[in-house]
Structure formats: structure tokens, C-alpha cells
Amino acid sequence: MIHWMAYASFAIVLWGVxxxxxxxxxxxxxxRSMVIWVTLGFVVLLxxxxxxxxxxxxxxxxxxxxxxxxxxxxxxxxxxxxxLEKGAKASVAIPLTALYPLCTIxxxxxxxxxxxxxxxxxxxxxAVAGGAMLSYEPAAATVQEEQxxxxx
Amino acid sequence: MQTERRQFPIWLWYAxxxxxxxxxxxxxxxxxxxxxxxxQMQILFTLGMxxxxxxxxxxxxxxxxxxxxxxxYGLLSGIVTGLGTLGYYxxxxxxxxxxxxxxTGLFPVLTVLLAFVVLRERLNKVQMGGMLLAxxxxxxxxx
Numbered sequence: 001m002i003h004w005m006a007y008a009s010f011a012i013v014l015w016g017v018x019x020x021x022x023x024x025x026x027x028x029x030x031x032r033s034m035v036i037w038v039t040l041g042f043v044v045l046l047x048x049x050x051x052x053x054x055x056x057x058x059x060x061x062x063x064x065x066x067x068x069x070x071x072x073x074x075x076x077x078x079x080x081x082x083x084l085e086k087g088a089k090a091s092v093a094i095p096l097t098a099l100y101p102l103c104t105i106x107x108x109x110x111x112x113x114x115x116x117x118x119x120x121x122x123x124x125x126x127a128v129a130g131g132a133m134l135s136y137e138p139a140a141a142t143v144q145e146e147q148x149x150x151x152x
Numbered sequence: 153m154q155t156e157r158r159q160f161p162i163w164l165w166y167a168x169x170x171x172x173x174x175x176x177x178x179x180x181x182x183x184x185x186x187x188x189x190x191x192q193m194q195i196l197f198t199l200g201m202x203x204x205x206x207x208x209x210x211x212x213x214x215x216x217x218x219x220x221x222x223x224x225y226g227l228l229s230g231i232v233t234g235l236g237t238l239g240y241y242x243x244x245x246x247x248x249x250x251x252x253x254x255x256t257g258l259f260p261v262l263t264v265l266l267a268f269v270v271l272r273e274r275l276n277k278v279q280m281g282g283m284l285l286a287x288x289x290x291x292x293x294x295x
Contacts, residue, residue, distance in 0.1 A: 007243035008255045014236030016262025020270060021229040029222030032208040036216060037223055039205035041230015042198045045238075049198075053191045062187045063196060069180035070200020076173030077201075078208065083166035091267040091275055095260040095286045096167050101293045103175020108182065123292030126285045133282025135164050 022081065023090035031081035038077055076100070096134045102127045190241045194234070253294035258287060 025034050055063065076097075083093050102124060108114040116124065184193055209216060236259075243252045264283060267273040275283065 002242075004243040004246040004252065005255075007239045008247075008252055010239035011236040011243065011256045012259045012262060014232040014239065015256070015259035016266065018229050018232045018236065019260065019263025020266045021225045021232065023267065023271060025222050025225030025229060028219040029217035029226065030212075032212055033217035033222065034226050034229070035208050036205045037226025038230040038233075039198075039201045041227040041232075042201060042234050044227070044231055045234040046195065046198055049191055049195050053189060053195070055192055055195060058188055058192060062184055065180050065184040066188060066193050066196025067200035069177050069184060069193070070197035070202075071204050072173050072180065072200075073177040073197055074201035074204030076170050076177060078204070079166045079170035079173055083163045083170060086163040086166060087161070088163035088167065089267065089273045089275075090271060091264040091273045091283075092279060093163070093167055094263040094267075095283050097170045097174065098257065098260050098290055099286055100171045100174035101178060101290070103171050104178030104182070105293065107175060107179040111179070112182075119292055119295065123289045126289035126292065130282045130285030130287075130289055133278050134286055135167070136276070136278040136282065137161065138276065 019090050019094035022094075023084050026081050026084040031078055031085045034081040035074060035078045039074065092134050096131055099127045099131050102131075190244070191238075194237060194241075198234075250295050254291040257290040257294045260290075261287065 022034070025037070029037070058066075080093060080097050083097070084090065105114075105116055105120060105124065109116060181193060184196070188196070240252065240256050243256070260283070264275070
């Protein structure tokens with residue numbers, strides 16, 4: 001039997017490599033084109049998924065929620081590609097956008113009446129601080145200084 | 153030499169927009185997964201992405217970028233994300249989500265390493281510190 005850690009490592013490697021593919025892709029085609037090609041990549045896996053399971057028995061409400069979730073996921077994909085297209089480093093954009101569970105917790109608190117635990121509050125604080133630090137790029141003054149140094 | 157002073161660069165707006173959309177996706181997944189299995193949700197996600205892709209194609213008036221490298225990386229991006237998700241679900245069969253999710257949430261470390269080697273990207277010290285805090289928060293928030 002394969003250990004769960006092997007499956008988890010498989011996910012880490014593929015998702016980690018994906019960050020690189022996203023940047024290499026947006027270096028070559030527009031963010032909107034990337035959304036289309038990536039969606040086709042997901043569609044390639046659809047026959048395998050349909051062989052494993054069916055949507056039979058699901059309520060119309062659950063199907064609708066799942067479809068809307070897919071649509072907003074697609075919009076998120078477009079936003080991350082646009083972010084990379086506009087010059088973000090993959091090493092900044094990928095860890096930064098991986099902070100999205102922060103938004104999920106906020107929405108769950110607002111609409112599902114869930115209350116964050118003390119540990120989650122710590123996670124939220126670290127996410128906000130980490131996100132702010134990740135997005136820190138040297139100010140224009142520093143860039144000018146560097147250019148002056150280069151000129152000299 | 154004039155340099156445009158950008159305290160809040162445009163890429164950062166898109167990153168925040170992405171966090172919002174993916175955060176909403178996580179929220180809706182939470183609601184849907186009460187009744188649907190992860191694989192059923194994955195099928196619905198894929199079908200739900202199609203209208204967005206079609207809307208983008210219409211917006212571009214069918215003028216899709218056809219750079220061979222871009223197509224390959226785009227298709228691979230979709231395939232590896234989907235396969236990685238299947239690996240994640242397989243891990244969930246034998247272990248609790250509170251253990252698996254914090255582990256798999258460490259994937260940005262690999263992206264940063266690959267970007268360092270392949271793309272020669274360099275983070276400043278503040279960003280390095282930010283990445284460590286972000287990783288700690290990803291682990292904590294997924295427990």
C-alpha cells in the first residue's frame with residue numbers, strides 16, 4: 001500500500017512545478033490565452049474523472065455551487081496569470097496567492113457564522129504580515145541609486 | 153533618470169484579486185463538499201471553468217495566442233494541477249485533512265526554488281522573511 005506521504009509529495013511536486021509553468025507560459029502568451037489553454041489541460045483529465053465517478057444523485061443546488069466554484073476558480077486563474085504577465089516574480093506571486101485560505105476564512109466567518117480559533121487568528125496575522133512583506137519591492141529611490149552605481 | 157514610483161504595483165492588485173476569487177472558490181467548495189465527493193467536485197470545477205474560458209475567447213474575438221511554448225506550458229499547467237489534486241485526494245483517503253493539507257500547502261517552496269534556479273529570480277531579505285511567514289500561515293490555516 002502506498003503511504004499517504006507519497007501521494008502528498010506527488011501533489012507538492014506537481015503544484016510546485018506548476019508555479020514555474022505558469023510563469024513560463026505567461027512569458028509567451030497573454031493571461032487570457034493561458035486561461036484557455038489551462039482549462040483545456042483540465043478538460044484532458046475529465047474522461048478519467050468521469051470513469052471514476054458520476055454526478056448522479058447530486059442535488060441541483062450542489063451542482064450549481066460546484067459549477068460556480070469552478071467559474072470563480074477560472075477567474076482566479078486569470079488573475080494570477082495577469083499578475084505574472086504584469087511582471088510579478090513567480091517566487092513572489094505563487095506564495096502570495098497561496099494565502100487565499102485567508103479570504104475563505106473571512107467569508108466562512110461572515111456567512112457560515114464560523115468563528116476563527118486562536119490558532120487561526122495567529123495564522124491570519126502571519127498571512128497578512130507575510131503577504132505585505134512578500135509584496136515589498138525596493139522603492140524607486142533605491143532603483144535610482146542602483147542605476148547610478150551601475151553607471152559609475 | 154526618471155523612474156515611475158510605484159508603491160502599489162498593478163501586479164499586486166491582480167494578486168489580491170486572485171486571493172479573492174480563489175478564496176471564494178474555497179468557500180463554495182466548503183459548501184459543496186458537504187454533499188459531493190472531491191472527485192465529483194473536480195468534475196464540476198472543470199465544467200464551471202469552461203464558460204470563463206469561452207468568455208475569454210469571445211473577448212479576444214477568437215484571436216488566441218498560439219505560441220507553441222505558451223500552449224505547452226498552459227496545457228501542462230492544467231494537467232499537473234489536476235493530477236496534483238488527485239494525489240492530494242488520494243492522500244486524504246489514508247490521512248486526515250488537518251495533516252495532509254498543511255503538508256501539501258508547502259508547494260510554494262518548490263516554486264521558489266525552481267524560480268531561483270530556472271528563472272534566476274532573487275528575493276530580497278524582506279520578501280524571504282515574508283515567504284517564511286506566509287508558509288507558516290499556510291500551515292496554520294490549513295490545520
